[in-house]
Amino acid sequence: MASNFWTDQEFTKQDYTQQKLPKGDYENCRFVDCLFAEGYLDNQNFVDCTFEGCDLTNANIAHTTFNNVTFENCKMVGVRFETCNPLLLSLHFIGCNLSVASFNGLNLPGIVFQGCKFHQTDFSEAILKQGKFPYCDFENALFDGxxxxxxxxxxxxxxxxxPAINHLKKARFSKEGLIGLLKKYDIVVT
Incomplete structure (x- = not known):
């Protein structure tokens, strides 16, 4: 159990790459323009927290609890979300770069990713029922099962x-987006 508890705190422009964020429970806290790249956020507990403009590239989030946590305009390249604690997992993403990240096998029904970049991101075996992806870019993202x-x-x-290897019942696509469902057939749509 974590020995430190922070509530209603704001952490601004902190560099946690050399010195780790102290282990503990963070409730209703804001992290603004903080640097966590290649750092360790493992075994933390975040409840009702917001990360704004932070760099979490390749951060280790193993066993970390994210309960109602929002990431806004964050760089999260290479983050492996499947290593975090799945209990009470509730995430929101707005304008984030999640390229080369992994959501492999996660259960995230109803999740909303708004205006995010998912180049080469792994969604294999994830449960994203009723998920919303407005204005997201999925270049070379992996959907398998x-x-x-x-x-x-x-x-x-x-x-x-x-569609042959993913579950798409009642999923919504624009007419322009249908080509993304037909690419494996190498057909020309005009």
Whole structure:
């Protein structure tokens, strides 16, 4: 159990790459323009927290609890979300770069990713039922055995999703986005 507890605190422009964020429970805290790249955020507890403009590139989040946590305009390249604590997992993303990140096998029904970049991101075996992806870029993202029932891709771009190996019942796509469902057939749509 964590021995430190912070509530209603704001951490601004802190560099946690050399000295780790103290282990503990953070409730209703804001992290603004903080640097966590290549750092360790493992075994932490974040509840009702917000990360704004932070760099979490390749941060270790193993066993960390994220309960109602929002990431806004953060760089999160290479973050392996499947290593965090799945209990009470509730995430929100706005304008984040999640390229080369991994959500492999995570259960995130109803998640909203707004205006995010997912180049080469792994969504294999993830459950994203009723997920919303407005204005997201999925260039070379991996969907394999992904549950996307009732997900909304109507304004998403650059995705390639094979309907034969993913669950797409009642998922929503724009007419322009249909090509992303047909790429494996190497057909020309005009």
């Amino acid at each position: 992904t549950e996307l029932e009732q997900a909304d891709f109507t304004s998403a771009i650059n995705f390639t999703i094979d």
